[in-house]
Amino acid sequence: MNVARLKKPLLVLLLGCAVHVAFAAIASKTAQEESPRETLLLTTINAVVDDQVSLMLRSADGRLWIAAAELRRWRVQVPDAADTTVDGVDYYALSHWPRAKFSIDEATQQLDLTLPSDAFETAVFTKSAPNLNQATPPSLGAFLTYDALTERTVSIARQAGTVEVGTFGAWGVASVRYLVESGRDKPAALRLDSSWIRDFPDKMTSFRLGDGITRAPSGWGGATRYSGISYGTNFGTRPGFALLPDQLVSGAATAPSTVDVYVNNALVTRQLVPPGPYSIARVPLVAGANVLQVRVRDVLGREQVYERSLFSSAQLLRQGLDDYAIELGKVRNNFAVVSNDYGVGFLAANWRHGINDTLTAETHLELAEKRTAVAGVGANFTLGQLGLMNFAVAGSTKVGASGYSVAAGWSRPGARLSTAISTQWSSRDFWQLATSDLGPGSRFSIDSVVAMNLGQIGSVTVGYSRLIAPDPRTPTLGLVSLTWSTLVRRKVYVGLSARRLIGVIPSTDIGLIFSTAVDHQTSGSSFLQRNDDGTGGRTAAGFDYQKSLPLGTGWGYRLRANAANDVQVGSSYQNDIGTVALELARQSNGAAARIGVQGSVVLLGGQLFASRRANDAFALVRVPGFAGVRVYNGNQWVGTTDSRGNAIVPRLMAYQPNALSIDDRDLPLDVEVAHLQRTAVPVYRSGVIVDFDVRRIASAQLRIVDARGAVIEPGAHVRLAGVDRDFLVTDDGRLFLSGLMQRNTLRVDHENGVCRVNFDFSPTADPLPDLGTLVCEEVTP
Template identity: 30%
Template sequence: MATVAPARGSDLPVPALLDMAQPQEVFLEVILNGHASGRILRFRVTGDRLACDVSELAAAGLDPARLGRAGEIPLDEVPGLSYRYDAAAQRVELTVPDSLRLPFVADTRQLSGVPPAQGDRGVLLNYDAYLQSGGGAHLALWSELRYFAPSGVFDHTGTYYAGGGTGRYVRYDTAWTRSDPATTAVFQVGDGVTSALNWSRPVRFAGLQWRSDFALRPDLITFPLPALGGSAAVPSAVDLYVNNVRRASVDVPSGPFVLNQAPGITGAGQATLVTRDALGRTVTTALPLYIDARMLAQGLDSYGLEAGFVRRRYGLASFDYASHPAGSASWRHGVDDALTLELHGEATAGLANAGGGALVRLGQAGVLSGSLAMSGGRDAGRQVSLGYQWVRPDLAIDAELTQRSSGYADLAAREGSPAPRRLARLTLSLPFAPGQNLALSYIGLRAAGASDSRIGALTWLWSMGRIASLNLSAYRDFARPSAHGAFLSLNLALDGRTTASALAGSQGGQPYRNLQALRPADYAGGWGWGVQDGRSGGLRFRQAQLQYLGSAGQLTGLAQDTAGRQVASLDALGALVWMDGSLQPSRRIYDGFALVSTDGVADVPVLHENRPIGRTDRSGHLLVPDLNAYQANRLSIDSLALPADARVETVARDVVPQARSGVLARFPLSRYAAASIALVDEAGRPLPPGTRVRHAESGTDTVVGYDGLTFVSGLRERNRLDLEGDGWHCSVGFAYRSPTDGSLPRIGPLACPRQTEPGR
């Protein structure tokens, strides 16, 4: 029911005034539930009624979907809304229930926006050279040649084998890839792997591929997350706890609120919202959660579409493809937070395969999955799968059963890799004490032309903080009584980098033991080592390795003794990058990287996320490997270590490399041509402070300080200073040469005979 306040300064009630007026537009400040909204909206006043456009009310925080219609609406026709119009103050006070308000939405991950990915041009060569002696020298040289540009990445991999007087090269993959983070789409031409679902099998092929890749958007949450909400009577602070661990803290205004994309857990758990207002009053709300990363968020799609020729004998032959073309397609869609649908199809000459599946969340009771696929053509059959997963803090169950008929086939089976007729899998995980976990698993496998396997396994893990862990594992194949084993291992962390372990057990009735100690090289570089001694049945084996990790790569030397046969090997792992006219050696580069350039200035310290990683070389370059693609990586230079005459435009940059590409991070540096100049008069006395000085070549102005000193920048090889004092002026010339040590020199004293101005 609408109410209208009397107009201030009038003896007549407001309704009488409005009856004498025509409908009019007014702009009023909006007070929402006693709090200023910060909005001034347009209203229409007709008699004693106020009307407003729905879009205007939405700007003030009302939900348009709950107002009943679009366009202009009288406020007294909105159920639950009341208002008070103060004509003198030109404001309207709205009282609105939470059901009519738009909730305040807060992203509890509190991630900053990532700028668009950057791309530069260059060539990268990754290599891994392995040389082994013993019975003759053998060499294996793996290489990856990568050309990257803003338009995409060309990649070629292969291995050269040499030994016994012969050599051969085996090509692995050759492909060009273009990625679009805005649509999470990837287009690829060349060798690749087909997309697949949990109940289908991928194959290698050569051809065209169009697929989605959520890795292009690290900020995107692909699985359903609960929207946790509540209501605050006044502006408040809200803390989010998941399983009693605080995950986020946000400030919310009065009214309803929603915490979106809440960071949490996998499986079942509990979220607790604690709302605190300015007076310290708290309201606590507990909500159950269940999160499964296999599902897709509502409205989200993932897909893959391929067409080409299936690859055969990968790793053995460079060019062996099926003679008939093949196609494959996969699609997943998040219908809602509790249902994800899946489709997959394959086809080639004489074979067609298609199927569908779904993942269904059963509230807090886990996720049920299932699929049905059919094959036709020369090989006709069906495949049925059913799975269930339930994860709780005190129990985890993962079970799946896949059954295939004898005639069922897919692309992998057509190329000589038949699928098992029956596959059953069950895993139970029980964290029964702090730091302890017991896992039981069973795998049953039945395949054509092979004996059945029914393997049961038990694993017990006891983690004693960061110092030690104890692990007991045992297995048995119930289809083959002789296949069984049990092992007990102890792992110790001797310091921050050195670890030692001891393992003892039995496998197939034969005793087994292994002792080893390992100290890997630090990421910053240096030496690492490892030693091992063990016995399996009557076979004894020993080995020792020494490793060096530097900025240009990694070297590992290994000596082995197996049953009296000695073998020594040397492995070199690294990369070469050609970029910005410079050839840079590096450690092996897996994904994104950056080349820092300081425009030829050497020995400049470079930092990655405020951590020193090296100094620029003689050409003013430093290569920074191991950057996160499609994420902001902060690179900076230490300006305090620059020469005194160095001028830098910026000392920090956020670089966002594309996948498997490099970014040129340029920090423009220039030499500061400047000097302190001592000026004296004809008698050798310092010129007085405040004397105006003009550098004729650069046109800059300055003044003389104490002791006749002035500071002038923009110097040339030949310079002239024009000075002007109280009734006098003078000029002095001098030469300048930039110091080689980067210091700012002092020139002078320079005599500047003063000339008195006429009439002074």
Template identity: 25%
Template sequence: MRKLLYLLVLSSTVLSAPLSAETLFLDVFLNGVKVKELVQFEYEQTHFWSDENVLLTTSLSDYAAALSGRIDYCALNLIQCEYDVSTQRLYLTAELALFPAQRIVGFSKSGLQPTKSFGALLNYDTYFRNFSGGVQTLDLLQQWRGFGNFGMIETTANYSKYFSSESQSSTNQGLVRYDSFWQYNDEAHMRFLRIGDMVSGSSSWARQVRMAGVKLSRRFELDPQFVRYPYPEFVGSAVLPSDVEIFINSARLFAGQVAPGPFILDSEPSITGLATATIITTDITGQAVSREVEFYIAPDLLRKGVFDYDVNLGVLRQNFGIRSFDYASDPLGIADLRYGISDAVTLGMHAEVGADIYNLGGGTDFNFANVGVISLAAAYGKNEQIGGWLGLFGYRFQTRSWGVAFKYKQQQQTYQDIGTTQWVPQNKREIQVNAAYSFNNGVSMGAGYFVLEPFDGQKRQLLSVFYSQSFEVASLSASLNWDAELSATSFGLNLSFPLGSRYRANTNTQRDTTGKVNSLVAINQARVGNQGGRWAANAVIGTGDYSVSGGWRGSAAEYSGGFYDRGDSKGYFAQASGAVVWAENTLLLGNRIADAFAIVSTGGLANVPVVVENQLVGESDRNGLFLVTGLASYNPVNISINTKVLPLDTNVVDDRVTIMAAAGHGAKVNFELYQTYAALVIVQDKNGRPIPVGSIATINNENTPFFVGWDGELYLERLQSTNTVILKNGKLTCVISFNFAAKPNDIPVLGPFVCDAKEK
């Protein structure tokens, strides 16, 4: 009986063995990515139990937060599991719906902050002209600017003088002021405040006027990395870790890696109009999936939620360029507002309010289904007596190779705005139609039709057709114009081709509406690089008409001049332009500064080449300074120096700097250069053997350490006429002394010196 009982117990144990839990230590992978090593599981049939929540540290952390206690990883919702016995791995594959979308930025933003320096500058442009008949004119255009953390103060004026043996009118002679203002740019909020002279903002249907007062305006240029217009976000998904490539019109925009799950690529395509994106996803198994997306980029739209505004309060400017201080007395206000209510629709509003006049208008630009941009606008303007309407319709469509545009604007004669108070002529109807096509072989063709119908005056209709072709080194262009009202045709033909490596010739033939044909032949030599000379000469075939001009641009100014003879008019001219800058307690001369600049310091060393974006722009002067002009504000610029021409005994701490200057300001770039006064010193012990490699040396009680190399060679800098060197190696110390005489562009070898090491 007892034997039967033992047999039953043994049979029960054997039969139940396959059903009992087994302890395993496995590596866990989630959608092909290892998430943890050697996790303890209890394995029972197709179930893998664990007390450890391995998903908490993955991208499924939100999903894992709802799991608690002992987790069966092969019974989770939306997750499949597979056990690999040979590698002792548990593979978990989650459905894409569980993964959060990952945003990938396809472009890097600069962390540079705009530099706002303190100083002042003067841009000048002097122009002298001598006419036939003994009349000479002299003009001196001046632009004064002060800048700092307070913003920018600027005024522009022109001084004119007439010289003649005959009695001449004094009109426009003397000094005439143009614009004066104070402006503060708020880069953080992309806006600026101006007090002084200004030009009002405009919309597609409203006119601009000159004013004086206060302006508060959005200025997206203060942050060039901000994209104001809508652009596509490329969306995809990957079950496994994958490589993603995105091509726009066959040009690669992005290449990188993505983790499992959906992804969104945030990258601005540098194109305009209709385009096709190809998204290729290749997972770790080599399987590739490709899909295409069509989209339309319209820079004249605003992204959803983006505001654009321009508010002006003040009085009208009158007789600009003739009188320095001529302003109306009645106050007025002009405001423009645009807002992107969606990526496809942008709304705009324009308002003008004066003493006896007001004007209100609204419009929209929208793009649906990638068919182009449609513009609609309407405005009503009224003064004390009359009022009228204006309407506008526009359409624009562009692809990589062709585009079309249409604009129709019509208004009533009674329509009023601020411009009508300045006696600016109005048009009853304006029509503009354009079309162009570019072939892959460098050929471009286009046509335009224009209608201008004023209330008072002759209606004009013009049809224009153009053709251009670029060859390897030459270009050909032709145009044909037909004036419907005059029933007249004119055409032009231009050919440009090189003559060697530095010269270029042009031939231009034109026929005007009267039937007169002129053929012009010209040859010119362009400036090579940022500085140097240039010249040009041209003549009209069959006549004695000709002109010759030339110029030289140096580091401090640009000079030009020439003479001409056109039959009934002949003479000569001379011009000089440049800038005087005071900044960083430094006074420098340079070429005209339209926007930003940089003062480069080369540590007092002269004739050091200065390079901007890999282009040589000049050399430092005898004080080791150079003024870099022509910089674009709020754009990172790489400025470097060419160290290959420096003497051997020159130490260069850095040779490349990236800067970003604010509008109207300058940046100081300091390159740390100094003469090393160096020598290679040979040090031996009393037995003639080299001092051990790695021995530490200090010179003239300085803290900077130097190290002995092979064969007892010790490279030392900042030597003086008399030098004392202390060498240490462990507990051993020795001292040597020697004299040094510096020689230009030379690093001498001194010694050998005997260093009798003693233990301390």
């Protein structure tokens, strides 16, 4: 074999294998260097510092993959499919969000990442509903409310008044009201109404037995007085409950931001939102025009403001809400004329339902004696920015005659321009309870109004109404009106009005009025008016100046005069037990004098009290043993405690929190008050007892020194045996103590250790006697 000839090819083969192995090693090393490596980074995402270390993959060329767990923790929407999986962990490349920006500080291993707002999940917020205040169970009690007037003129002497007697308790409130008059052949007492009412706040319903007013359908029907029973919703038992459809506010924030939502310039909610989309539900609106403003302010102070106009109506209910009433009884005739005059018996029902936030449906039914009935259906709905619409149709039958009625309306409230029109057409034989004792109602009616806000120039309102009676021989009635008003320098109101009445006796009225408020109680006004009814024009002018009564004790007065030399002068005084008013008048037909008194007598807590008129809920405030203490309702002085420490506070808001407080400046120094303010949530026309825990305490001042005669340093803590609080030593060893007993022990913790003081105490007339200097004996450990 020729070895020399084989050596060269073998050498080439070995060289080729070596090169191949070398290239394979280089390729393997390069692949290892280019594959992403797991890394832990501190992250700031859209200006929010993440307090946890984030797991990621990082390639040599700077690309990033983020673990699914991190994305979820950051509220980032996770894509459907992972880009890679390492050790069972799914990672997603930042390329999924093309607008993403990031930078890495290699020294601190800090990642600063910014994602677009649509990369995040929507943060959902709900405006917190108002607290549903649990009403305070009423105490058993009774009341008598009176309003009496005596009048004397050159020709007559007359006395009149109303008296209402009622009782209340956990079972509800029952009352009867009378009108009493004299000056005729003999005194007469006329029953106005009587009823028993029981509210059920947890169900937002009420039951009534006795006199009441029927629930009228919206758009086409009327209400009438009756006597009987009724049961239905009463949203007044839960103030703050959202009846109207609410609004959803949504947007997007690129950084942590504060979102303030305003409705008609009133802040209704404030939310701290994270980066990304957000939505705030249950933003309440008010009936009429609403200007919704959203202010978004991020952590850097940048602010964006969004504003839009919305409409709502009291005839709309939010989705799923029901409003209903069922009534059974007899129509009340000649109210305030005859005590017991009842007409046709009936059964009535009304039901409204919020189908959605833009549509509310309604149905109404009335069944009466002698096969008389009426039924109708209606709807109220929004047309977006075009406004609000209502439509109703009803049919009736009475003594074999059928009738029908159609009603429709449209309104568009606005900050600058508001318009509304409503119309109803009824056949001659159309019947309903509200007109059962009045004969046939109108055949056609229309009411329209246009109101314009002209800014500093003022506002203008134009109205037109027309009424056509069923009898063609009855003239058509019409009214055209024009009013303009403005506020000059925010103090003087100026109003100009013109009115044209079309009918049996056409007439035209033109008036001009000026009024101003001197303060929150005092105001003045003057007017000039011209009337022309075709028989000769008449001009009138006059002025009025008055000061209203305060909520508590105080005076009021009124002066009125006109160009016809008619003058009225009146004054009134109000205190804790009632109101008295005196008025003198001089008119063309002679002089007159009137004296009126108003007030109540309340039985509550086993005691009788005289009070101002208690027309609504009221409270008995008790500060036992302390007379002359001023009582406040919502920071308004409304009464003063009597010699027993009691005060009646009328005019409370039923089912709402009423902040009642006492003035500690009217209390002696040697008392301890647990609470200066209490909250009362009374029920309708009932009384509650509100107690303030005020106790006399024995107090004194003294000076403490140690066994060497050195004063104890300021700030040392002192504990009085039997009292669960610490006292502090002040300058020169002075110490003020309260809650003293006949024998007392003090434990003093000072900078040099612990010492003890024992001393006796006897109360004196001085509310803060000085016990002199006492020595604190050291306590050995």
